[in-house]
Amino acid sequence: MRATKTHQFFSLKLLLLGVLLAFILLFLLRTNLSSAENNNGNILSRKTLVPNKEYSSSSSPKPALKENENNQRNNCKQTCAKIPPTLAQTLIHYTTSTITPQQTLKEISVTARVLEKKSPCNFLVFGLGHDSLMWATLNHGGRTVFLEEDEGWIEQIRRRFPTLESYHVTYDSKVNEADGLMDVGKGPECTAIGNPRYSMCQLALKGLPSEVYDVKWDLIMVDAPTGYYEEAPGRMTAIYTAGMMARNREEGAETDVFVHDVNRLVEDKFSKAFLCEDYMREQEGRLRHFRIPSHRDGSERPFCPTIE
Template identity: 55%
Template structure:
């Protein structure tokens, strides 16, 4: 989730263009929402739901406003002045953006906090975007820049060096039982998050943490398994789960095995997109299709 020094100018330019296009989208959608005209006698009424955005609405008509949401304007300024760039490429970000365009505002859970966090929050305007981060100092640093982000400190008790044995354990019966991660007997289930994380049905989950690029790092084995378990354990519907850095062994093997190739929608560069349905509505559904 943290910025890398590759092609800062190009990625920065791409992000600015992306938010500019979103800006135009908001303008066009709000400028031409409906074909009918308002009666000239209708008094203007400022609705409370729009007051914070400065968007007046005429009574008996849909609200019309050309002012962009504060989250989007803050993101535009933030990325226009930032010296770092998000780790994901334009094409990788676009993979998640397509889903967000259809589902937002929604519940979006992100494993990892970084320079791209404000972008995800802005793209999910009106929804809830929550970040889980292993480094307390990093949370303090990012929150000092962007206080509005919702981030929680979490810990992991596995290491990349254990990936082989954990992948073998993942095929055990206890790891194939769909349940709340807090009550799961699977070694890969992460059960020490804040309770509110488990109480929300997440529409999108992005696994871009914890650290996983050296043997002593926590690795993303548990994060990938828990993301899949949360998706399967929802009351109904489906969750879109994204795993970044699938060019690495752990992310590659664990995403295929635990999120299942049968649920794979697409891969773009180093990111994979899985669409996982609720298993609670069909108890006989196999762990992998």
């Protein structure tokens, strides 16, 4: 068993490093192409603005122009080939870490594929864990926000990774209240589409930071709160709120929502009920991926479509 765990751990490290290296290569390629296009554009612009005689076949560019072009090339060589400090920090951290992220290789790959298509984007994560630096890096150039119930843990992570954006959240429902909240969620106040900040539904989280309600999230991951024993804060409200944020987006938008630990009763039942089985695109291990369209198109779209 120990040898198996060690093999899985190193396999996970190799996958993470492979994903990050591929991302870095893509980033550098795009940057170099963009720089080349800009340089060509600048040269063309100068040719248009400067008298033709300076660029004729019988004369060479002025020394000042040559020096300026050489400086631009040198500056690009110095800056374009460097990876951002956050990417370097992430590579070093996961290469030297002995802690395995909470999700498996295959589970991580589900979200990584969506991020590859949508990033840079707005990514909201319920939970702050050992995989948070990875998610923020895979969404390089976008905004990744983490919501965490443990203030002490937030402070620990901020000291180690000050670039991560995280906020403290208080959950007022427990796992042992799930059955009652499931009944509540069937009422008209919970199926009405709107901003969860102003919702009358008991399942809606209303104490989140204002920016969480104001941003239109492209991806949402529910991997918190704790949820693994009866008296612990449950994920019922986080799942419901994620689904309502997705439905309340502008017309035509789609939101990818991921729920982890669906092997547990609450995550299984609430993700099917409030993110809807017909919106589910994939399940890998303990992770489910839903794609929820906007419900603000004026049609009489049901809260959950009927599975045919």
